[in-house]
Amino acid sequence: MQIAEARSRRDFRRFVRIPRQLYSGLPGFQPPLDLERTLLLDRRVAPFFTHGEAAFFIASDEQGRPLGRISAQFDRLTPEGRTGIGHFGCLDAVDDPAVVAGLVAAARAWHAARGRHRIEGPFTYSINEEVGVQVEGQDRGDMVLMPWHPPYLGAHVEAAGLVPVKDLLAYSVPIEQGARWRGVRFAELPAGSRITARKLRLGNLAAEAAIMTELFNASWRDNWGFIPLATAELTTLLRVIRPILRCDHAVFLEHEGRPAAFAFIMPNGYELFRGFEGRLLPFNWARLAWRILTHRFASKRVTLLGVRTDLRDTILGARLPIVAIARLIAANPQPAEIEMSWILDDNVRMRRIIEGAGGTISKRYRVYADPVTGSEGA
Known part of the structure; x- marks a missing residue:
């Protein structure tokens, strides 16, 4: 497995497509539009980048096929007292705890190099957008600005050393x-x-x-x-x-x-x-x-x-x-x-x-x- 930062426009387009490449056909998953994801994430157009910074990481196998992705980001609007905590988001991966652990480690290292030694997430990009790993209700289908994840992902996040800090609910x-x-x-x-x-x-x-x-x-x-x-x-x-x-x-x-x-x-x-x-x-x-x-x-x-x-x-x-x-x-x-x-x-x-x-x-x-x-x- 190789984990590399997505730096070029080609890398970013690949980053955007990864969820539908990994999850296509899984019950309840609806691929978002590549264009919609680009408007949400692209540093050239997303309003987040007027007050925040982010990096994107892609995990690939030996043949270059995607295994997962993660973002590491920091919002300069973060209230004083929480500025030592870095956020991660856009977490998607195959059913392999080693892939998730590697992606989490990449986000953690990016923040540590900038003086932030704890990470929290996922947020895309902040708590005011998409929040959390979906751990229940995957079969209920898609909803605008609410993330979808396969049932295995939460357990792999915990295996990577992170602990649950808050649960969020959707009511029908x-x-x-x-x-x-x-x-x-x-x-x-x-x-x-x-x-x-x-x-x-x-x-x-x-x-x-x-x-x-x-x-x-x-x-x-x-x-x-x-x-x-x-x-x-x-x-x-x-x-x-x-x-x-x-x-x-x-x-x-x-x-x-x-x-x-x-x-x-x-x-x-x-x-x-x-x-x-x-x-x-x-x-x-x-x-x-x-x-x-x-x-x-x-x-x-x-x-x-x-x-x-x-x-x-x-x-x-x-x-x-x-x-x-x-x-x-x-x-x-x-x-x-x-x-x-x-x-x-x-x-x-x-x-x-x-x-x-x-x-x-x-x-x-x-x-x-x-x-x-x-x-x-x-």
Whole structure:
């Protein structure tokens, strides 16, 4: 086995294709579009590289066939106190613990050379994008911006010396259960609250992204692993998915004329390119264009929530995210299923609310890290 850093454009294109080369035919795996992965990962276009750095590593056999891949990255927006921890991501490999161990060692060495002596992940590229190794629910299929991994990968990560540090959950809410959100405690606003609701303004996505970023960061800044979401990243995402974006895909609640809370849902874009095997050429461009015009999504994902800083610890602020979700679900009756992801395994309050409204755990993702020694902090 050889592990080498991907430095050329040819190497990077090879890096992007590796998951579909390794996992094609496995139950539940849907190859993402090479173009979509390139927009997410390419240092020439990905907004992450305005505030972060990364390296890509490929494991190959003696004949040059791919065995796996990994990225090593660092986000300069990482809060003080966690800057000694390096992240890894894009971890995919054949069913061989030696391959995974070698890839993890390559990411660890890259960070150690830059003064970071613990690694944590996988994140692609940060906690605000794809997170964790999927350890349950592979047969439930694909979901936009949620990773897919074969069942063996988590065990190989642990064999490489990393330990589990956090589990993340995806909940499935059948749309027929959506009406139950109206019965959830706090789902209705108290009389006289002076809250008004509006939809997503498609004509000014940059401004909408700025509002969502501010509210999201205010809500989650004290949560485990928090790294601020950058407005440029969310703006880019909204513009990329603009052909399938509708005004009903976000609900904004305003208090006395100021943004107070929001909830955002994304159509499952993977539905548009099923059967493409990751490629748009030579004829899948036309198929994709037709599907964008005619497709009715069977699944959507509640992706982002947020509430204003000065309302966070108030009774009203506790109600606002639930109200926003309830109205969002009511405005999106088409899909057969709504996924709410991800939810921290230890976020008991949110889990109880979702389960009370008919949600069931459909997938589980796990984040790993080097063990903490006696001389280190978390």
